[in-house]
Amino acid sequence: MWKWLHPYANPEVSYHFTGKLIPWFTAISVILLVLGLGLALAFSPADYQQGESVRIFYLHVPAAMLSMGIYLGMAIAALTALVWQLKLAEASIAALAPIGATFTAIALLTGAAWGKPMWGTWWIWDARLTSELILLFLYLGVIALQNAFEDKSLAGKAASVLAIVGVVNLPIIHYSVEWWNTLHQGSTVSKLERPSMSADMFIPFVVCLFGFAFLVARIFGERFRAEIIARNSMRPWVKALVLAQEKN
């Protein structure tokens, strides 16, 4: 296990190892999502106030939680990339950032869609939505910075610095937005409350959350492999791999 985390960790080994994991992730996420979304859409109770629109919850909340979790994961990868010069960590930042940005965007869109029936308007400067919006900016910054460098290794290092700066700032931004929100809106606008959860909501929610988490893992695996290939294109094992594929 330590060998795998060693600075000279072998990209070839990780490439094949991730390849073996992907089918498992696919299977688990499909099963969990079918089960979870089925329960959520068909069997969980409608809210007495929000009616059927409460079901957006099963997409919105997992997306929001994962969008923050992915940023945290990215920052941890960034730290290992900078401290131990681990090149695979750089590849994983490049693989994670667009996934995180997509989930942030999903959280924003579903939040807006949920807001429409509740507040009668698509956008409201709700603390949680505003934080998600700023998180999206932070993700887009990492992606844009990464794309701006020609050299993949430099791009990875620059993105690492930014991701760490971002993760230090994220709690401060989050707290300040929350505080700003209570200051300016008070109790006049009801916030996007997380419904209090009964068991028949909690179980589908947890199943959905894990389903999406495995979906993230699955997409990450695919992108991670692509990043490894892109960063090692001049290595003999990659060339051998390409030749073997051409023969088939």
Add this chain to the structure above:
Amino acid sequence: MATQHSVLLAADKLTCIREDRLLFDQLSFDVSAGDIIQIEGANGTGKTSLLRILAGLSQPYDGEVLYKAENIHHCQEDYNSDLIFLGHLPGIKGEMTSEENLQFYLKLHGLDHSLAEQTLAEVSLFGFEDALASHLSAGQHRRIALARLWQSNSKIWILDEPFTAIDKAGVEKLEQLFLRHAKNGGAVILTTHQDLSIHSNDFKKIILEHQFI
């Protein structure tokens, strides 16, 4: 002739990859006190990359550079105070006079800056001390940068094309300075497209070639 002296700087299995191109692979060599080493190679073989890695400005893809048997990134302050690196860009501010430019670098390295005016005379910039650098030519900028060598007490000099835009007399003067520096226990690592007039057994060559894999 200098092999008896202590090793100042060592390259240990350096590998450099730039934009998916392998420039050099597992390159190792020692730089001892008294060495003058010329890095040779065609354009694009990684001469500048090698010098920047040796100076600690770039990270090698693999391998490390050792200063007195310690990784240069672990003893950066000690290494930097024993190093002068002059790259393609002279690092001269157009808004300051040539004397102020030189003084700034001398002060930054904790050296006596009162001799700046005299030192500028060494690189035939006598009379230009108070001229703003923006009014001077590229060759004169390079001379201001090179003037630091006359005042330096650093052992390791890493010079990327130091003779660019320098006239014949200037080149000769620099070569004399390199020899004196080597004799005093220093080391010079340089790239140049000109032939050095220094006698060939006074200096070593490291030749970089295009890599094909």
Add this chain to the structure above:
Amino acid sequence: MQTSYSSAFFTILKRDLTIALRHRDDIINPLLFFIIVVSLFPLGIGPVSNTLMKIAPGVIWVAALLATLLSLERLFKNDHADGSLEQLLLSPCPTFILVLAKILAHWLITGLPLIIIAPLLGVLLNLHQDSYTALMLTLLLGTPVLSLLGAIGVALTVGLKKGGMLLSLLVLPLYIPVLIFATSAIDAASMNLPYNGQLAIIAAIFFGSLTLAPFAVGSALKVSTN
């Protein structure tokens, strides 16, 4: 070594100030930008004094953010272009000292003039008369934060050809907390409410970024000069 660190710090500070004073556009242009942006708001919104009074803290602070953003590039861009940045990184003093010296110089050149001119703009925007002290205090504590956090962004983008637009994307989200607490302190002052809580938070952000930002800038510069 103590004395040589401080002498390196003041050498760099003096050099940057000398260059800026000989090249005054760098000081004057962001300041003009600040004034023009602020004076656009009454033209766009209408000269109703109550509306202006309400938006004044936000407008002054947003304009200050944008003016700082505009001036950030000069922090490392020229040094990178003429090669003195790599010479600075190769100097015997630790990177965070030279970074701090350069950021202090940047603040003296751009932040301080903004603070001096701000009361005048307060008058233009009909700022509440009880808010001036708060405006000055928040700017005094907040503009150094803008220079510190901005330096991270410039250090990351200085080696890029089209770094300008990217810089604003990287830096502006990081400015949000300062903006929120500064404007709310000024608002609170206009209502005669205590605002030392907000000031304390801005001060905390200032000390936090003062200790952490130089290290981020240092590692970013190492990437950019690679």
